[in-house]
Amino acid sequence: MGLVWMIAAPVLTWFLVSGAIQNIDANGTKDINKPIPWAIIILVFTPIAAGLMIFGYYCFKGEYDRLPASSEEL
């Protein structure tokens, strides 16, 4: 399943970027036509997507097969 999360991250990022390209419109009046919300969302979402990839990598490596039993293990 780790591979699934690793692939999902760039797919979701591409979805956002393509949404931005399709919807940004200087003549539009809605929030989805404005570049600033898209810029903020993509700026914020990109590190989250990177986090999902890292999470996927950890899953793939079996890091979550056994969770820490106490804080001494962290």
Next chain:
Amino acid sequence: MNDLQMKSGMGKIIFSSSLGTLIEWYDFYIFGMLAKTIAVQFFPEGNETAALLSTLAIFAAGFLVRPFGALVFGRLGDMIGRKYTFLLTLVLMGGSTFLIGLVPGYKAIGMAAPLLVLLLRLVQGLALGGEYGGAATYVAEHAPANRRGYYTSWIQTTATLGLFVALGVIMTVKSMMSEEAFNADWGGWRYPFWISILLVGVSIYIRLKMSESPLYTKLKSEGKTSTNPLKESFGKKANFKMVLLALFGAVMGQGVIWYTGQFYAQSFLENTVKIEFMQNREILLWGIGLATPFFLVFGTLSDKIGRKWIMLIGMLLGVILYRPIFNQFLKDANVKEWVKDGKNLKKLSSKDIQEADLSKKEDSVQVIYNLQNDYTYKGNKFIEKRRDTLVNKEIYKGKGWTSYIYPPLSDTSSSAGDPGWKFVPGTTSVFKADQKPVFSEVVLTPALKWKFIFLVWVMIVLVTMVYGPVAAFLVELFPTRIRYTSMSLPYHIGNGIFGGLVPFIATLLSATYTSDPLVGLWYPIGVAALCFVIGALYLSNKIDKQVND
């Protein structure tokens, strides 16, 4: 300490923590709820810079700044202690909220107005980012191991209760004055901001009297506090992987369920189903009021059976039930179907505004006929607005040509020669056009209103399932020395970003796939489903009894 003393002590701790957190949520919500009025006062239309600042205020405060606040105040809380950090967040939130209410409008001070409001809104977001982690950590570190879920669930009620109080205060102020008085430059819309300072003052007084978390005090006395909680939280793989698991396996789904069940439901009822403003708020208030006790129910239950499956089942039920529930809203208040059913439709009143465009002086003069009809359908009420261009024709009646205005073509009850025509002297033949009617201000019958309240209640109960146990869950994942930092960031990403994105992505989906009015729900459904799968596979249901490590 005996049981009674323990309960009394915990009561004070919960009260002092929860009150401040509730007020912070209230402060944050009133800005969003009064967004339209604030936009008129501070971000006037036609001014591009002001519009830009408005967009930044709305988006940046919710998305960008909350996680940043989590980092800043989380770090502070792990270095100097919980008490003083979340006292600071309360002062910042209360102060910025009160000051928003004092900023003069754009008409008085020009561009300084939107700039000040934006800055204060960002401070609000920053403060909120620091508040929750501190309050949840503080209560959890005082609570006995077998009651941690119950005691922290009191903190969990504050976000929803803050919404409840914000709704209640705004509705109360609105009901005390006219719409004009409420929306005036120094009108009633400022009162909820000013009221905040009183609430914050009381809360600061109470929090000053609180003692520091015993676990943190012990840690500090042993010299074991972290000198760099950010590096320890996110720079060490062992802890960072738990931060990622908390986000993708729990709070990501919790955030979208939380937002959809409350804010999206309210927005959907208002903008898609077109429920009248006050009734819409009433439905939400009842739903919230009746569901809030379930935070405590599920927090307590999580102490007995574990946190994981309560949260995940809440997400799963959201995935299954959201489309049927929202579809029911559309079906039960389908005004277009009511209008088609002419038998049960009754017109209560009609008023019109007539404008004549005399600029075209040749053979045609446009007369625009604006009409508002009030209807009732089986006890439900709604308004229909239509705009027609009337046919105007000269008719020879023996004494000369006389102009008559035909009734609008959308009004099939009248025809040429009907004495109901209106006479407009000096006009000639015109074109005719027919605009689609617009329906709004739907007021449901009591029976249907309570059905809607029940459906909203169901969605908020799902909120209590995912949110009630989450504070205890997050506290138990991380060690004391970096707890405030480690739990705050995933929480505010899950709620501020994933949850906060619900309206934007819902609008994006609705604009792209116009045939399905429920298409916006696929975002929260998709995120909750993903989180359910990740949480089911990787989370542990074991309750960590020991959090003082």
